[in-house]
Every structure is written in structure tokens, then in C-alpha cells.
Amino acid sequence: MRGPKSRTARKQHRNNELQEIEVLNGWIESQKPESGSNPLSLDPLKSKSPIGRIVDAPNGVVSFSRYAGARKFHELPISKRTKNGLEEGGFKKMTDIQVASLPHALCGRDILGAAKTGSGKTLAFVIPVLEKLYRERWGPEDGVGTIIISPTRELAGQLFDVLKAVGKHHNFSAGLLIGGRKGVDTEKERVNELNILVCTPGRLLQHMDETPNFDCSQLQVLVLDEADRILDIGFKKTLNAIVSQLPKHRQTLLFSATQTKSVQDLARLSLKDPEYISVHQEAVTATPNGLQQTAMIVPLDQKLDMLWSFIKAHLRSKILVFLSSCKEVKFVFEAFKKLRPGIPLKCLHGRMNQEKRMGIYSQFCESHSVLFSTDVASRGLDFNKAVDWVVQVDCPEDVASYIHRVGRTARYLSGGRSVLFLMPSEMKMLEKLQAAKIPIQFVKANTKRLQSVSGLLSALLVKYPDMQHLAQRAFITYLRSIHIQKDKEVFDVMKLPVDEYSASLGLPMTPKVRFLKQKNKSKMESEKSSLESEISDDENGPVIRKEDLLVEDVKDNKVEKDLLLKDDTQDVGEGNTSEIGDIMPATRVLKKKKLKINVHRPVGTRVVFDEEGNTQTPFAMLADKKSGNILLDQDKKDEYYKKMRQELKQVDKEDKLLERQRLREKRIKKKMKLKKGQKEEEDDEEDEDDLSDSEGESDANRKRKRSKVYFHSDSDDGEREENKAVASINADSISVAEQEELALKLLYSMHS
Numbered sequence: 001m002r003g004p005k006s007r008t009a010r011k012q013h014r015n016n017e018l019q020e021i022e023v024l025n026g027w028i029e030s031q032k033p034e035s036g037s038n039p040l041s042l043d044p045l046k047s048k049s050p051i052g053r054i055v056d057a058p059n060g061v062v063s064f065s066r067y068a069g070a071r072k073f074h075e076l077p078i079s080k081r082t083k084n085g086l087e088e089g090g091f092k093k094m095t096d097i098q099v100a101s102l103p104h105a106l107c108g109r110d111i112l113g114a115a116k117t118g119s120g121k122t123l124a125f126v127i128p129v130l131e132k133l134y135r136e137r138w139g140p141e142d143g144v145g146t147i148i149i150s151p152t153r154e155l156a157g158q159l160f161d162v163l164k165a166v167g168k169h170h171n172f173s174a175g176l177l178i179g180g181r182k183g184v185d186t187e188k189e190r191v192n193e194l195n196i197l198v199c200t201p202g203r204l205l206q207h208m209d210e211t212p213n214f215d216c217s218q219l220q221v222l223v224l225d226e227a228d229r230i231l232d233i234g235f236k237k238t239l240n241a242i243v244s245q246l247p248k249h250r251q252t253l254l255f256s257a258t259q260t261k262s263v264q265d266l267a268r269l270s271l272k273d274p275e276y277i278s279v280h281q282e283a284v285t286a287t288p289n290g291l292q293q294t295a296m297i298v299p300l301d302q303k304l305d306m307l308w309s310f311i312k313a314h315l316r317s318k319i320l321v322f323l324s325s326c327k328e329v330k331f332v333f334e335a336f337k338k339l340r341p342g343i344p345l346k347c348l349h350g351r352m353n354q355e356k357r358m359g360i361y362s363q364f365c366e367s368h369s370v371l372f373s374t375d376v377a378s379r380g381l382d383f384n385k386a387v388d389w390v391v392q393v394d395c396p397e398d399v400a401s402y403i404h405r406v407g408r409t410a411r412y413l414s415g416g417r418s419v420l421f422l423m424p425s426e427m428k429m430l431e432k433l434q435a436a437k438i439p440i441q442f443v444k445a446n447t448k449r450l451q452s453v454s455g456l457l458s459a460l461l462v463k464y465p466d467m468q469h470l471a472q473r474a475f476i477t478y479l480r481s482i483h484i485q486k487d488k489e490v491f492d493v494m495k496l497p498v499d500e501y502s503a504s505l506g507l508p509m510t511p512k513v514r515f516l517k518q519k520n521k522s523k524m525e526s527e528k529s530s531l532e533s534e535i536s537d538d539e540n541g542p543v544i545r546k547e548d549l550l551v552e553d554v555k556d557n558k559v560e561k562d563l564l565l566k567d568d569t570q571d572v573g574e575g576n577t578s579e580i581g582d583i584m585p586a587t588r589v590l591k592k593k594k595l596k597i598n599v600h601r602p603v604g605t606r607v608v609f610d611e612e613g614n615t616q617t618p619f620a621m622l623a624d625k626k627s628g629n630i631l632l633d634q635d636k637k638d639e640y641y642k643k644m645r646q647e648l649k650q651v652d653k654e655d656k657l658l659e660r661q662r663l664r665e666k667r668i669k670k671k672m673k674l675k676k677g678q679k680e681e682e683d684d685e686e687d688e689d690d691l692s693d694s695e696g697e698s699d700a701n702r703k704r705k706r707s708k709v710y711f712h713s714d715s716d717d718g719e720r721e722e723n724k725a726v727a728s729i730n731a732d733s734i735s736v737a738e739q740e741e742l743a744l745k746l747l748y749s750m751h752s
């Protein structure tokens, strides 16, 4: 704030401010319970409890007097600087949450504030933050006095703007620390000079970890906006790490439309006798009064048709569309853009670069358009010009998520409308919403006006091959999003019409989904085992044992019978039929057989057949041609063994060469497979990030996590595989040598 120009005027101004601070501090003292009255234990909204009021004395000096039921900002015991900022921002009358929480927050209490979306919670913490530092006469040399944490970058940016506007007459330095921005090194240089940090959890922790001398030891106020989200499992580790580095003696303010009351959560933040202020708890509805909400059944394969038709019917509206993954957002945005619906389209998701994200956010604030978004836009955002419609194409994960999504419209005093597409299998969600005091009307979709886009999408995918990959990823990430949902009463991936859905995206074939295959398999297995146990458990009917069933099977099944008969635990090749013992898988049978052959016929031994096709002993060719007797002297034998050895060595060499070649090919194949797997893994990882859209993890953390995955698959497993290969080479060469030895011994014993 620019002060008066002359020196005396400046001095006078400073004195006035010191006096103001004294009065404000006096007011806070008077609010302490031990001062006799505890006006704040009453509900300021209902009881018109006496809170302090600052009044301007005729000499320009502020003074404090008792006042009942302040509803306007200028009646609050706050500084002139803040009042001026509020006035210039057009804020005069307080909203309910502001009336109820500001007196508590101003006198330093910990607050758990809950109020409907769009009801002005931001000012309920921005004002106390500014006031606390003002009363403490915080200066640049005091360092970080307040940290405001937001779950998303856009929301952090928005909070920063409100702080700048309301605090414009104060002299504090404030900084916006969010991930995805390039200037992290510049931030590191300046972060210690900042008094107020507005940040996402990941970036804050990054500074705590990496910035030399980063100091929060003087922290006065910690604010968590969208507190339930920040206390949620997704941010748990990051938040715990942050809190462990903050001083315990501080004021903590938590705000959200869906506040947590979990004692565990609150214990993590070491709150001191927090005031739970929930101004709309008694309200008939949990959502804003000006919001008209509808839900309708839309089968999965008609969702895009319905969305397209909806957009075409509302070309003059500002529409916010929620989808569950970045890939879906990308695909729908790209596809619809190419189909030109007649209204500007935009998309917002966590995998876009930060500048683009901020740009899209401000553009959507300014214009009539359709914004396709993930839940990254579901909390806190206050789009400047009112959003007309919130369309939830994919069902929100829970009631809280629904409340935040629809809360992007009907903010403060304005109205808005929302529509939720529910698949037949998700109807349970409607009950849950209604049970949570959400006045949602169930309507029937007007299928007469439904325009089909799947044909157009098929043509698009042919024309733009890149789109096919996008469609596939969208398909997979959607299924995965359903698969990982916690609420199994609502979400069941096995109930989805997968092929129809794939076709509705314009895909010529249904992509293979690994987890679906596994799920199907385990489902089949469990069905099989339950069937089997049903059979054996049936007390009334004949008891059929599993073994009996399998034997019957084997007798009837020719292929299996053949395999089982080849089981060389018995004599094989002599025409003997063996008794069936254990049932063995085909591969094992073949392996065993190979091993047996190797033992009896050493590698490199030529098999000689006589005219009837019978095999002859190796010495047969050396037999006396007339008598047929094999009569050999020692020299001949030695000569023969030498020749054999050489032959065996040669064959062994060739075998090793072949084996090495085979292994090399196998390794290459394996590597290719790994690379492909890695690519898939990368995609999957992207998809997972994609679903979470979280700012909780620092970039470094993410990189660490990824490199760990790569290390695992590239070198760890790769190495293990190589070792296995080496081991198998050794095993083979030993067995060849052994076989050689064995063969020679055998020959010796037979003929010496």
C-alpha cells in the first residue's frame, strides 16, 4: 500500500496503524474464554452473538466497540487495508460461512469449515491469513508466515488471485508454487523471502526437500482448501511429510464443501480444539439452492451419442463436461472437434503442460464453449462467467465428488443446471445421492432427438489413424477407471457391454484388456471350483470325485488320452500301454521324453537302421561282414572311441553353437517383448496417473517411481533372465559331457 507522501503524514499513518493493531489485539484478548464471556461459543448466525466491531473515530483513529450480529465486512474487527481490498473487490455483505467462521478464525482458533459449493469459503480463510500477519507486523525478514495448500494447480492459481486482490493494500510478499512450471530454480532463490505461499502439496514438498535453507519454522497459519481431498489417501504421504516439517504451534484452517470429521485426519494435523462450523448442515439440500439437477439412464454405448446430441442442442451455453480419464477427454475432444458441432471446444486434464492448462482455464472463464475435463476441474474452480451446464458423462466416484462437480455451476447467487448420465448398472448411485440430501430429478432421455456419432467416429478413425490409438487408450482407461473404483455396489466392470462400447468409439475391433482377461479367468475359475464343490458337496446325489471325473474325461478325450499315454514314466516306445497315474500337462510329458531319449541316445550318435527298419548298435557297421559278430581288438576299439569322441566333440560344438543362437534369438524376442510390455506399462502408468490427476506427488517422486519400474523390468528381470540362460547353457553342456561319458561307458561295458 502506498502511504501518505510527506514525512509527518507517514509518521501519523504509522501511528494510526499501530493503534489499530493494538485495538485489534485487544479485541482478540476480549474473545478469550477466560475473559468471562465466550461469545464465539454461540452460533453467530442464529443468536446474533456479540462480536467485535471496529468503528472509525472522528479523529481517524480506529476504536473497538461491542456489536451484535455483524453481516458486513466493514463491521468486522479487521484492518483498514483488508477492508479497502474487500471494498475494491466488490465484497460488502458477508456470506453465511464468512459470518459464522470469521470471528473464530480472526481470534486464532483452528477451524473446520463446511459450507455448500460457491458460498464464499475462500474469503473465510484469506481474510484471517492477512489479518494475522498484519497484527504480527510481519515483514520480509520474517519469512514464511502462511501456507495455503490446494489440491490442484488451477485452484491454487485462483486462490492466489483472490489473495492478491483482497491483500493488495498490504505489504506482504506472496508466491504461487505449483508443479509443472519451469521456474523452479528461480522459485528456490526467492521462496525464503516470501511471506505467504499458495501451493500444491507436491511442489511444496519439493521445496522442503530440495531448497537449501527453506524455513517454515515461523509459520503462523496453515490453510488446507478442499481439506477432505488433501487429507485423502492420494495425498497422504506428501501431506504427512509436509506437516512433519511445520511447527506444531500454529493456527490451522480447513475448508471444504464436504468436510472431513475423521478424528484420525484431524490428529494428523494436530488441531487444537477446532471449531466445527457447518453452516448448511441443517439445510434441506446439500447443494446450492439455485441448482437444478437431473439424472438419466444412458447405456455405455450411447454415451457419446447423447453427449453429442446434448451439445448440438445447447450451442449457446457454457458447458462443463466431466469424463473419468485424460485419455477419454483427449479422444472425445479431438473427435468432436473434427466433427465440428458448432461451438468452440476445449479440454483440460492433468497431463497437459501447465501453461496450456492455465490458458484453457482462463479462456473458458471468458467464453461460451464446451470444456471437456477430468476431475482436475471438479473442485473449487470459480469460472468467471457462470457455467450454464455441468454434464457428468461418467459417473462420479462418490457423493462428495458429485457435489463438487455440480458445484462448478450455481455459484454464489447465480443459478445453474446439471445432468448426470447413469448406466443401468449404476442406478445405485442415484439412491446414494438422494440419501445425501441432493434433490436430483430422474428424467427419461429423449431418444427421438438422439443423433448417432459412432458411424462418424468409425470414418474418422479410418481417416486419421492416430485417432485409433487415442480411441483404444480411451476405451482401456475408461474400463480401468471402473475396475479400480472402490464402490462395488455402483461400479462393476464385468457388467459393461464392452464390445458395444468399443464399437461406439468407432473402433473396428474390441481392444484386449489385460485386467479384464484376468478377471474373466478368475471368475471362470471360481465358478468352476464352486461347481465342483457343488458336485462333491451334494449329499443327496451320487458323490462324484474329481479324480473320477478326470479319468472319465481322459477316456473320452482322444488328445488328452494320447498325451497321457505318452507319459514316459512308464515304458515308452515299446508299444506298452501304461496305467494312468498322475495326469501331466503336455509340456512336461514331452520334456521328459526328450530327456529320456537323450540319455539312451547320446548326442551325435548316428542311428543306423537295418533293412527291416530296426535300429542297429553303433558297432554294427564294424561287425564282421561274414559272421555278423562284432569282434574288435583293442586298437580298433580305441580308434573307434577316438573317432567317436571327435565326432561327439564336433557335434557338441555345433550343438552349443545352435544353442547359443537359440538363446540369442530368445533373448532378442524377450527384449522386444519387454520393450513392448514397457511401452504398455508406460501407457498403463500414464493411464493410472491419468485417472488420479493428482498434484500430490512431486515430479521428482514420479520420476523416481518410474525409473524404479524401468530398472525393474530392464535390468533386474533382464539380468535374471540372462542368468537363467547362462545356467541353462551350463546345464546343457554338463549334460552333453555326461551323456558323452555315459555313452562311452555303455559302449565299453557292452563290447569289452
Ligand SMILES: Nc1ncnc2c1ncn2[C@@H]1O[C@H](COP(=O)(O)OP(=O)(O)OP(=O)(O)O)[C@@H](O)[C@H]1O
Binding pocket: 090, 091, 092, 093, 094, 095, 098, 115, 116, 117, 118, 119, 120, 121, 122, 123, 256, 257, 379, 380, 381, 382, 407, 411, 412
Ligand atoms: N461476500 C461475498 N460477496 C459477494 N461475492 C462473494 C462473497 N464471497 C464470495 N463471493 C463470490 O462467490 C463466488 C464463490 O466463492 P468461493 O470460490 O470462495 O466459493 P467456495 O465456497 O470456496 O466454493 P467451492 O466449494 O466450490 O470451493 C466467487 O465468485 C466469489 O467472488
